Amino acid sequence: MPELRVLIVGASIAGPCAAYWLARSGCSEVTVIERYPSFRRGGQNIDIRSYGVAVMRKMGDMEERVRSRLAPFKGLELVNKTGRVLATMRASGDADRQALVSEFEIFRDDLSEIMYDLSLEAGKGNAGEPNRVRYVFGEQISSLAQPAGENGPIKVEFANGVLQPSEFDLVIACDGATSRTRALGFHCNVRDHIESIDAWGAYFSIPKSILRDGQYGQGYSAVPGRFMGVGPDHDGKTNRVALVGIHPRTSETAPRMEEFRQASRMGTEATKTFVADVFRGAGWQTEQLLELMEKADNFYASEMVQVKMPSLSQGRFVLCGDAGYAAGPTGTGTSLAMLGAYILAGEVASHRNDLPSAIKAYEERMRPVITESQKIPSGMPGIMAPQTTWGLMLRNIIFVVLCNLMALGSSLPLWLGGLFSIAFGNAHGTIIPEYDWGS
Numbered sequence: 001m002p003e004l005r006v007l008i009v010g011a012s013i014a015g016p017c018a019a020y021w022l023a024r025s026g027c028s029e030v031t032v033i034e035r036y037p038s039f040r041r042g043g044q045n046i047d048i049r050s051y052g053v054a055v056m057r058k059m060g061d062m063e064e065r066v067r068s069r070l071a072p073f074k075g076l077e078l079v080n081k082t083g084r085v086l087a088t089m090r091a092s093g094d095a096d097r098q099a100l101v102s103e104f105e106i107f108r109d110d111l112s113e114i115m116y117d118l119s120l121e122a123g124k125g126n127a128g129e130p131n132r133v134r135y136v137f138g139e140q141i142s143s144l145a146q147p148a149g150e151n152g153p154i155k156v157e158f159a160n161g162v163l164q165p166s167e168f169d170l171v172i173a174c175d176g177a178t179s180r181t182r183a184l185g186f187h188c189n190v191r192d193h194i195e196s197i198d199a200w201g202a203y204f205s206i207p208k209s210i211l212r213d214g215q216y217g218q219g220y221s222a223v224p225g226r227f228m229g230v231g232p233d234h235d236g237k238t239n240r241v242a243l244v245g246i247h248p249r250t251s252e253t254a255p256r257m258e259e260f261r262q263a264s265r266m267g268t269e270a271t272k273t274f275v276a277d278v279f280r281g282a283g284w285q286t287e288q289l290l291e292l293m294e295k296a297d298n299f300y301a302s303e304m305v306q307v308k309m310p311s312l313s314q315g316r317f318v319l320c321g322d323a324g325y326a327a328g329p330t331g332t333g334t335s336l337a338m339l340g341a342y343i344l345a346g347e348v349a350s351h352r353n354d355l356p357s358a359i360k361a362y363e364e365r366m367r368p369v370i371t372e373s374q375k376i377p378s379g380m381p382g383i384m385a386p387q388t389t390w391g392l393m394l395r396n397i398i399f400v401v402l403c404n405l406m407a408l409g410s411s412l413p414l415w416l417g418g419l420f421s422i423a424f425g426n427a428h429g430t431i432i433p434e435y436d437w438g439s
Helices: 014-025 050-056 062-068 108-122 180-186 255-266 268-279 286-295 333-350 355-373 389-407 412-420
Strands: 005-009 029-034 045-047 075-079 085-090 105-107 133-137 141-145 154-158 166-168 170-173 194-206 216-222 226-232 239-246 300-307 317-319
Touching (some): 014 029, 014 108, 014 133, 045 333, 062 108, 170 180, 255 268
Antiparallel strands (some): 045 105, 075 085, 216 226
16 A cells, blocks of 8 residues: 555544544555544434445454443333333344344444444554554644645645644545535535435433333334434433424424524523423423433533435545435434445555545445435334324334234344345345455
């Protein structure tokens, strides 16, 4: 591998995963920048499925590390407004054929930290040599300049002065669906190429447990289009909370989406006020959760979207993960980011003296997977929180039947899940490219 300097923007999932594989490929220098001043804590549970499992099993002892940090719950109880349990969703017990509750449910910050550690280990050289992977927090890009023909190093200037202007052979944007770096590299607006799912989520932790059983999370839906999920944290004393609002364009609540966007632009306090206004009076534990939300210092909220780009690259500027192909409510986002990072680095390793061919091959391999992964299953995301009382009753009946069938050992729900979404596919049947990493 020739001397290759790579800049990665974003240190959540795709960024550290790409850093790991690029270090494995022999890149001489991989710099990962993150605009937040330190490693971000908090966030809800995400999961690893299908091709994500296949990639994980190629990353040394990553599966062992993930299993040691799994989110501490056995399943999710669906409850009504009085707290009565209607149905209990559990994992299938088979990591290669997963149910709605994954075998690899893990908090986002825990998975990020695992990949962060793995990438630094992959970047270690001989004694006395600097690590080929480095992380710089509190920094972001202010400008990108490519040479004519877009086949030369990219000149990068930084916004906060932590790093000096530098040239990089490859710049990879991994900074999420609303990527500011994508806007710079493609000369577009942040919301260009974004398709709204007409839903949003708010996430925070509370300093107490409100769960009936500390081994199970609980989910509650209220019309129109409101969902609350509460799960235990590792310490057994605190809970992580997700509040989701769904506002279809044909519904009476459709204007709420623009209200959410306006509140988000105004900041955290305005967003908390908006969320409280939407959920107040919804029943179950709502009032207590809203009171605790006001005091939460790790609150954040985001719109649920898909990113659909006409191209994944401009010259040597490349998109990876949600920045290039956010999947939305399909259950594949984390796994798609992991696969994209693996394939991008693998093609760089395979085309060792030809970055344009590597980038082209990356896009050609990813396009069919992106198309399949962005197919939103019928009824999503509305099935989380139906708009009408009759719709909620029907949803509950379906969940009760499916959960009881799984409890009786029936494979029918898993078979139906495989038809419903690629996220429930068999990991053993997932074929991903093999690469020579040179180590």
